[in-house]
Amino acid sequence: MTDILKPRDAGEVEAAVQWALAEGKALELVGQGSKRALGRPAQTDLTLDLSALTGVTLYEPEELVLSAKAGTPIAEIAALVASKDQELAFEPMDYAAVLGTAAGRASIGGVLAANLAGPRRIKAGAARDHFLGFSAVSGRGEAFKSGGRVVKNVTGYDLCKLLAGSWGTLAAMTEVTIKVLPKPETEVTVLIRGLEPARAVEAMTIAMGSSCDVSGAAHLPVEAASRIPQVAGAAVTALRLEGFLPSVTHRRGVLEELVKRFGDVASLDAEPSRLLWRAVRDVAPFAAGLSAGATERPLWRISTAPGRGAELAATIAHGAAAEFLYDWAGGLVWAALAPSDDAGAAVVRSAVAASGGHATLIRAGAAVRAAIAVFPPQDDALAALTRRVKASFDPKGVLNPGRMWAGV
Numbered sequence: 001m002t003d004i005l006k007p008r009d010a011g012e013v014e015a016a017v018q019w020a021l022a023e024g025k026a027l028e029l030v031g032q033g034s035k036r037a038l039g040r041p042a043q044t045d046l047t048l049d050l051s052a053l054t055g056v057t058l059y060e061p062e063e064l065v066l067s068a069k070a071g072t073p074i075a076e077i078a079a080l081v082a083s084k085d086q087e088l089a090f091e092p093m094d095y096a097a098v099l100g101t102a103a104g105r106a107s108i109g110g111v112l113a114a115n116l117a118g119p120r121r122i123k124a125g126a127a128r129d130h131f132l133g134f135s136a137v138s139g140r141g142e143a144f145k146s147g148g149r150v151v152k153n154v155t156g157y158d159l160c161k162l163l164a165g166s167w168g169t170l171a172a173m174t175e176v177t178i179k180v181l182p183k184p185e186t187e188v189t190v191l192i193r194g195l196e197p198a199r200a201v202e203a204m205t206i207a208m209g210s211s212c213d214v215s216g217a218a219h220l221p222v223e224a225a226s227r228i229p230q231v232a233g234a235a236v237t238a239l240r241l242e243g244f245l246p247s248v249t250h251r252r253g254v255l256e257e258l259v260k261r262f263g264d265v266a267s268l269d270a271e272p273s274r275l276l277w278r279a280v281r282d283v284a285p286f287a288a289g290l291s292a293g294a295t296e297r298p299l300w301r302i303s304t305a306p307g308r309g310a311e312l313a314a315t316i317a318h319g320a321a322a323e324f325l326y327d328w329a330g331g332l333v334w335a336a337l338a339p340s341d342d343a344g345a346a347v348v349r350s351a352v353a354a355s356g357g358h359a360t361l362i363r364a365g366a367a368v369r370a371a372i373a374v375f376p377p378q379d380d381a382l383a384a385l386t387r388r389v390k391a392s393f394d395p396k397g398v399l400n401p402g403r404m405w406a407g408v
Contacts, residue, residue, distance in 0.1 A: 006049040010135060010143065010174040016048055017172060017398060018141035026401050029168035031071050031107030035114060037099050039167060040374050041366045043402040050109065053174055058149065061086060065132065065149055067177040070109030077108055081180050089181040090127050091118030093281045098299055098363055100288030109173045115165035118281035119216035119240070122208065122328050128164035130179045136163070136171035139394025149177050162389070168400045169408070170393040184242035189216075189273040190255050191266045192237040197221065197310035200237040201330040203262045205307060207239045208329050212255045216240030216277055217329035224285035224325045230268060230276040237262075240277060285325055286336045288363070297336045298343035298364045304357030306331035312355040319347035345372045352376075375404045 005027070007013045020027050028044040030036060032051055050071045058067035061084040068077060074092060081087060092111045096103040112134075117126035124130075133147025146159035163170060192203055200219035207214050220228065222235045231238070239259070241251050256265050268276060279285070286299055304312050309330030316322050316335055322344070325334040337344035343364040352359045358376035361369065378386060383405070390397075390408050402408065 089124040092116040097287035133177040219326040315351035
């Protein structure tokens, strides 16, 4: 018996799950494998490799809709829509840098299953907000569909929202439909240099509350900024503007006038701006192998209220040696900690409890990920709901058991 099942179409996916169900086997779901090291270590008997399910099956640029098989590389989709001056507005990150894997391997199914989003999350939403429909096979071995191929679709239950962020624990998606949007004509980034995190959060909050339509707001302390060529030097607070050139030019002037009281103001034109935001999106300053021991340094992804980001990071820094990167105007804090037996979980969870939000361990060794809670711990009521949902879609625990929480 092979350790890997590699179906070639949706029918073979259904047959594979039915076989596993009949044999009492558990399956690890894998697309292109780019996020395999995320979550708790696999507690499965075989791997269901969906990488052969590739290809765009529908693309209607005029309708802003694209359908593709779940294993299709996101890079292939991005290149296709870019040829029509369109983009995936939720700007999904590539985990390759922080996990030390090959870049460009993420699949569209994996991106949706992980509900990824980059810096434009504050304006455009996450992957779930662009997820229109899918075909999938549940842990019961039953093929089913939800949603459709139109941007406005409210028929029945919105199962797209449920599967987004489920990490393959509810169903194996075989085909997905997403919304695409026009690509901005140009962009520019306004920079404020030398701010402390609390002051940077204040500046980002004012920028986000203005009429300037900021599409990215991030703060890089000096350690993180020193590893990005476009802003190397002092700490930098970055504010992105996108759109048509006349509009961007006008808003840039307004924004620079608005934030100049915070410190020295500079700007990046379109190409260096794109490189900067790609680095922010992929958390390049904390890339594995960038510096000695980077691969061993635990990396946490912490979501909180934007106004509490600097406070939360300060609490963590008080209890552990750490470096930070702030995205989403302070609402997303990336924290790289010194290695420890629990990857700094006690310090991070305590800080999150005090400030609000939730934290996910992104990078750590398999032994650490098996020993501690990788995803945010759930209270009794939420845990019970999670188990009921899991039982509805996968009562025998065939699909990715224990990937998110032990016993689920």
